[in-house]
Amino acid sequence: MELNKIIKLAEAAETEVAELTSGLVQFNSAHPDGFTDEVVEYIKAYLDKHGIENEIHYDDPKKPNIMARVKGTGSKKVLWVGHIDVVPEGKPENWKYGPYSGEIAEGCVWGRGSSDMKGSCAAAMVSARLLNEMESIPNTVEFWFTCDEEIGGGKGARWLAETGLFKGDICIIGDGNGGGPEAPSIDLGCKGxxxxxxxxxxxxxxxxxxxxxxxxxxxxxxxxxxxxxxxxxxxDFPEDLKPAVEGSIEYYKEMMPKVPKMLKAMEHNFYxxxxxxxxxxxxxxxxxxxxxxxxxxxxxxxxxxxxxxxxxxxxxxxxxxxxxxxxxxxSRVHKPEDTAGYYESPSSSFADQFKDIIGKITGKSVNMKILTGGTDGISTSKIAGIPSLGYGTSLTGQAHQPDERVTIENLVLGVKIFTAFPYFYE
Ligand SMILES: [Zn+2]
Incomplete structure (x- = not known):
């Protein structure tokens, strides 16, 4: 299948991805409870309806994780990992639309988790459907939807990695801010x-x-x-991360209020x-x-x-x-050889191919950055040992904020990337 065909299929799914995001947002999976059973039921119903193979895995029945699998003809396996738990909504009066309304308005889907990261999960669900409907695909693809990311992954990605359920050649982390169609970027890793x-x-x-x-x-x-x-x-971080460090500082400075003191602090924040x-x-x-x-x-x-x-x-x-x-x-015992966070080499074939496909889809040059916060990538990379790179559909500055929202444009771009990359990866 041609890339253009995949792009068209994703664009035709615009309403579907917006409605799925809205549907996911309407289930309150906020911590401190962080229960994901209802969200998982909703995802399972969608997967079953479209005949997509799926499995539920849990350590705690109130906090299940679900995986959708599309089998490929070759031996390679691509994982996609995203979380379905969210942080609490804060004061309801700070929200223009209800925090769990999933309102679709002004070109966005609104509500807690829309950006971080139920929108990205909805995009992955549509990608699973598109890949499943193709006659055949070269790589096996597994889309994992996890609990507990916002509290360190205990019954989610960390547990899945520790029990050996994550197995694959490479992994896309669907969390974080991929910069949207205007300034696309890949996350090489995150701080620890x-x-x-x-x-x-x-x-x-x-x-x-x-x-x-x-x-x-x-x-x-x-x-x-x-x-x-x-x-x-x-x-004493490794030399080959220098360009990504510089790129990250520029990226975060762009997003910040232009207060000289804050900008100066950001300048040495990675050093x-x-x-x-x-x-x-x-x-x-x-x-x-x-x-x-x-x-x-x-x-x-x-x-x-x-x-x-x-x-x-x-x-x-x-x-x-x-x-x-x-x-x-x-707070944790570290061995002298332990290193913080995780990162993938910016010059790996995985990074090259990921960058290439996002570049082709957006027509823009793709930046590399390092996240200041943690993601499930720590579990997939450090525990399961699978090279992991991030691209998320999140809208800049929305995570954990009141009036959280995501543009439908970002969601559609997510469908394009999460479908095309696993399809073309070699
Ligand atoms: Zn997140």
């Missing part, structure tokens, strides 16, 4: 975490005689800026860790001097850099503070 907890220990006393104690909260507050100093530590103290705990009673307090830091590193080096440097900084009773506890 090197979070730490700063623990402060002191000596308790009665609140009326604080000088008899040693206040752990005071120590903690004075210790926090010392951890934040990690923000100018130079990361040094991002660090933010997001949880603080301590104290038991108003009249008791606390002997314990702790602060948790979210620290993100460019893929390929070494978390142990960062954690070791934080320990040195805290020691340099000279404040007694402070300790750094890493």
């Amino acid at each position: 975490g090197a979070g730490v907890t700063l623990v402060a220990r002191g000596q308790t006393a009665h609140g009326s005689t604080p000088f008899l104690g040693d206040n752990a909260i005071t120590k903690l507050i004075n210790g926090v800026p010392w951890v934040e100093k990690i923000d100018d530590f130079e990361l 040094t860790p991002s660090v933010t103290c997001n949880i603080i705990n301590g104290g038991v009673k108003i009249n008791v001097v606390p002997d314990y307090a702790e602060a948790e830091f979210d620290i993100r590193l460019t893929p390929g850099s070494h978390p142990t080096k960062v954690v070791d440097r934080i320990k040195e900084l805290v020691k340099d503070s000279g404040i007694p009773g402070l300790e750094i506890v890493p």
Whole structure:
């Protein structure tokens, strides 16, 4: 089949992909529950109706994952992975249309998950149908729809990878912002975490005689800026990621408010860790001097850099503070050889072919970038060992926001890419 024919088939599915996105959005699969059973039932009904082979896999029956398979004539297998859980909607009054209305209006589908990433899932469902209706296709394609991505993949992609259910030659991650038809881009990977907890220990006393104690909260507050100093530590990510790092910085700067201070911070955001103290705990009673307090830091590193080096440097900084009773506890144990996040080589045949097909479909040059947040790609790449690249239909700046929406134009482009790439990959 010619690429042009696939493009026409995708364009003819415009109403279908918009309605499927709307249908998916109308099932509330938001965390903290994050239940995906109703969404999976909806996807299964569509797949069954079109005679598409499918399997449901779960660790928790309220959080199933579903896979659609189209068999190919050759031995290669292409995976597509996307998530069907969403983040909470926040205040309903902040929404122009209801957060679970799935309203189709103004050239968009509106509602929680439309951009992140039920729209992309709807595009993948249509692609499964189009591939299934072709007389024969060269590669076997599996489209996986997972739970729990927004909370680290526990019963979703991570569980599927750990149990060995993800098997394939390459994987497309349908999450994230592929830039739409105007500025298409591929995600080479995403950052990883090197979070730490700063623990402060002191000596308790009665609140009326604080000088008899040693206040752990005071120590903690004075210790926090010392951890934040990690923000100018130079990361040791691999040289071949340099162009993607530069491209990512440009991409994010484009999306940001043009505030000089923020732009400057973004400029070194991939070269040094991002660090933010997001949880603080301590104290038991108003009249008791606390002997314990702790602060948790979210620290993100460019893929390929070494978390142990960062954690070791934080320990040195805290020691340099000279404040007694402070300790750094890493939120995860890292081995010296461990690297943060994941990335695929920008010069692999997979990346070349992916870039090529998106370029042909959009008529634009395709950028490579690295995501600042995590995706299911960490599981498919690092646990299942399958080279993974991302292209998502998300509309710029929409993920996790009120009035989340996705353009129907982006959805149709998603159908084109998710159909054509698995078909032509060799
Ligand atoms: Zn997402």
